[in-house]
Amino acid sequence: METAIDKRYTLEGYLEMEYHAQTRHYFYDGKVAPMPYTSDSHGSIVANLIREIGVQVKKTNFRVYPSDRMLYVPECRLNYYPDVMVVKGEPVFHQHSKKMQATLNPYALIEVLSDSTEEDDRIDEWQCYRKIAYLQQYFMVAQDRVYIDFYNRIDETRWENSYVDRMDQELEIAGFRVKVEDIYLNVALGKPEQRADQ
Structure with missing residues (x-):
């Protein structure tokens, strides 16, 4: 997580700030930190996933959302912006305010790992995500090599x-087959992470 802003916030204070902010922020234990800029590889992987899943969810009861869709986990009283969120059926929302709502019922969550977020994605976020009763799958996608770690609910x-x-493998995401080679299409593997702000 990026450098935290010194002031401590309540959840309500964070949501009010987030509603008016130009950029998105993490909120954890009263601290707020700006979300880091993403690398070209990170952005390409997210775009590839949205495209590959999006084509397949047409005329089904699934929806796919990019990282600007807020997720709220009541069990942790935390908000997240997962890189990709798949919802089955109608979205269920937590209404933070008249103009601000967050999704409560993800079926699958996908995070693209980066140097600045990998520890959070693997430990802190996963500990919270697995408390979501609706959640059935969680994927963590490496951006510097072909490697996708995932969990399926039993x-x-x-x-x-x-x-x-391996590039010749496939993943099943919310019941839809996605080729690994399509997830990594046009991604420069094996290079150090180069963020968009560098």
Whole structure:
């Protein structure tokens, strides 16, 4: 997570600030930090995932959202902006205010790992995400090499962990088949992470 802003916030104070902010922020334990800019590889992977899943969800009861869709986890009292969120059926919302709402019912969440967020994605966010009763799948996608770590829900408290690490493999995301080579299309692998603000 990027450098935190010194002031401490309540959840309500954070939401008021976030509603008027020009950029998005993380909120954790009363602290607010700006979300980091993403690398070209990160952006390409997210765009590829949205495209590949988006084409397949047409005329189904699934929807796919990019990272500007806020997720709220009541069990943790935390908001997140996952890179990709897939919802089954009608979205269920937590109404923060008249103009600000967050999704409550993700079926699948996908995070593209970066140097600045990998520890949060693997530990803190995952500990919170797995408390979401609606959630069935969680994916963590490396951007510097072909590697996708993922969890599938078995029951209320158990998850099965697996991974893919070859271009010729496929993933099943919310029941839709996605080729690994399509996820990494036009992504320069093996290069150090170069963020858009550098």
